[in-house]
Amino acid sequence: MNSIGTLKTAAICVSGHVLSTDVDKVAHVPDFCDTCGHQIRTACWSCGRPLVGDFYGTTPFAPDPYKRPAFCRYCSAPHPWHVAAISAAHTVIDSTGIPQAEKALLRADLADLATEAPHVASTTRAKDFVERVLTDPVGRQIYLNVLSEATRKLIAGG
Ligand SMILES: [Zn+2]
Numbered sequence: 001m002n003s004i005g006t007l008k009t010a011a012i013c014v015s016g017h018v019l020s021t022d023v024d025k026v027a028h029v030p031d032f033c034d035t036c037g038h039q040i041r042t043a044c045w046s047c048g049r050p051l052v053g054d055f056y057g058t059t060p061f062a063p064d065p066y067k068r069p070a071f072c073r074y075c076s077a078p079h080p081w082h083v084a085a086i087s088a089a090h091t092v093i094d095s096t097g098i099p100q101a102e103k104a105l106l107r108a109d110l111a112d113l114a115t116e117a118p119h120v121a122s123t124t125r126a127k128d129f130v131e132r133v134l135t136d137p138v139g140r141q142i143y144l145n146v147l148s149e150a151t152r153k154l155i156a157g158g
């Protein structure tokens with residue numbers, strides 16, 4: 001058994017609104033998003049290779065559940081919506097009253113926490129930050145938004 005599966009191309013706007021998870025199924029991809037008015041692309045902003053859409057892996061008839069990519073799988077550049085999310089998380093971290101050194105650490109940790117296998121040290125710091133400092137639910141949501149699913153489970157318990 002060596003099933004590679006079929007990877008489709010997605011159409012996503014700069015803000016991260018997913019117009020289509022399989023552009024083969026839409027007759028025409030519009031130039032601009034009707035939710036936010038930003039440009040819609042089907043290719044990575046950095047390397048020009050396709051944005052990851054539906055993946056037909058386990059069964060050829062139904063795609064695996066779609067998860068909007070944060071990074072390009074070909075060149076590893078963060079997509080614009082992830083860049084914006086990171087920048088928003090930086091603002092949340094900077095708006096807290098913790099010492100500058102701690103803020104710098106938490107900002108630097110974000111790249112590691114976006115992976116599916118974050119380090120124990122950064123996860124511990126993030127958990128402490130969320131539980132002790134980040135009591136505002138909006139700020140907490142913005143911060144948790146940039147973390148990988150795996151990290152979010154470790155920190156927030158699901
Ligand atoms: Zn949009």
Ligand SMILES: [Zn+2]
Nearest residue numbers: 044047072075
């Ligand atoms: Zn790329």
